Amino acid sequence: MLTSLIVSQILSWIIIVGLVVALLALARQVGVLHIRVAPAGALATSGGPAVGGAIGAIPATTLDGQPVSVGGHAHGVKLRLLLFVSAQCPLCKAVIPMATSFARAERVALTFVGDDDVATQRAMIAQHGLEGHAFLNGPEVGQALSVAKLPFAVLLDEEGAILSKGLVNSREHLESLVVAHEMGIATVQDYISGLKAQAA
Numbered sequence: 001m002l003t004s005l006i007v008s009q010i011l012s013w014i015i016i017v018g019l020v021v022a023l024l025a026l027a028r029q030v031g032v033l034h035i036r037v038a039p040a041g042a043l044a045t046s047g048g049p050a051v052g053g054a055i056g057a058i059p060a061t062t063l064d065g066q067p068v069s070v071g072g073h074a075h076g077v078k079l080r081l082l083l084f085v086s087a088q089c090p091l092c093k094a095v096i097p098m099a100t101s102f103a104r105a106e107r108v109a110l111t112f113v114g115d116d117d118v119a120t121q122r123a124m125i126a127q128h129g130l131e132g133h134a135f136l137n138g139p140e141v142g143q144a145l146s147v148a149k150l151p152f153a154v155l156l157d158e159e160g161a162i163l164s165k166g167l168v169n170s171r172e173h174l175e176s177l178v179v180a181h182e183m184g185i186a187t188v189q190d191y192i193s194g195l196k197a198q199a200a
Contacts, residue, residue, distance in 0.1 A: 042153060042166030042173045042180075048146030051180075054161040058144045060113075060136045063121055070111070070141050071160040079108045079163070081177070084142055084152040086114055087124040091169045092151045096128045098171040099153075106178055108155075115139045153177060 049055050057072035074080060083099050085092040096112075103110035111134040114121050121137050124130070141147075145154055145165075154165040155177045163181040168174050 042164065042168050042176050044166045045146075045148065045152075047148070048165075049144075049162055051162050051164055054159060055144070055156070056160070058141050060141050061138045063118055063125075063135050063137050068136065070113075070136065071144075071156065073159055074109075074156075075158070077109045078158055079106070079178075080156040081108045081110050081174075082113055082141065082145075082154040082156065083110065083168075084113045084147050084150055084154075085124075086150050087116060087120050089150045093128070095151045095168060095170070095174075096130070099168075099174060100128075100130070100133070102171055102174045106175075108178075110134075111136060113137075113141050115142060155181060 044051075055071035057069035060068050060070050062068055070082065081099070081103060083095070085096060099110060102108070112130060113136045114124075115138055118137065121135065125135060149167055151168055152166070153168045153174060155163040157163055164177040166173070166177070168177075
C-alpha cells in the first residue's frame with residue numbers, strides 16, 4: 001500500500017515536470033512564431049535622405065498658390081507627418097482616413113503632399129473631408145525626398161530631422177513610424193531582422 005502510494009507520487013511528479021518542460025518549449029515556439037509573423041511596418045525604400053538626417057527647407061506651394069517650405073525648424077511642432085497621396089491611387093484613398101485618425105490620436109501635425117492639377121486635388125480634399133489639413137501640391141517635396149511610390153509617409157521632428165519613413169497602406173504601418181522613432185531604430189524591419197538573427 002505504502003509502496004504504491006510512493007510510486008504514484010513519483011509518477012505524478014514526473015508528469016508535472018514533463019508538463020512544465022512541454023509548456024516552456026511551447027512558449028519558446030510561440031515566441032519564434034510571433035517574430036516570424038510580426039507586422040512588417042512601413043516599408044522603407046532606398047534612395048533619398050536617410051533616417052536620422054535633417055532636411056533643409058524645401059520650397060513648396062499650397063493649393064492656393066502660396067509659397068511655403070517643408071523641413072527645417074518648425075517651432076512648437078514636435079512631430080510632423082508628410083503623407084504623399086494621389087487621387088489616382090486606390091491605396092491612398094484607403095489610407096487617408098486612417099492617417100487623419102492616427103494624426104489626431106498621436107498629436108502629429110499632418111500635411112498631405114500631392115502632384116496633380118488643382119481641380120483634381122480639390123475634388124479629393126472634398127471627397128475625404130481634408131479641408132482642415134495642410135495640402136501641398138507640386139513635385140518639389142517628392143523629388144527632394146525621392147518618393148517613387150505611393151502612399152508614402154515621412155515623419156519629421158521639430159528640427160526637420162527624418163525620424164522614419166516608408167510606404168504605408170494601413171494604420172499599423174503609420175503607427176510603426178512612431179514606434180521605430182521611439183525605439184531608436186531606422187525601420188521596424190531592421191528590428192525584426194535583428195530578432196530573427198538572435199532566434200536563429
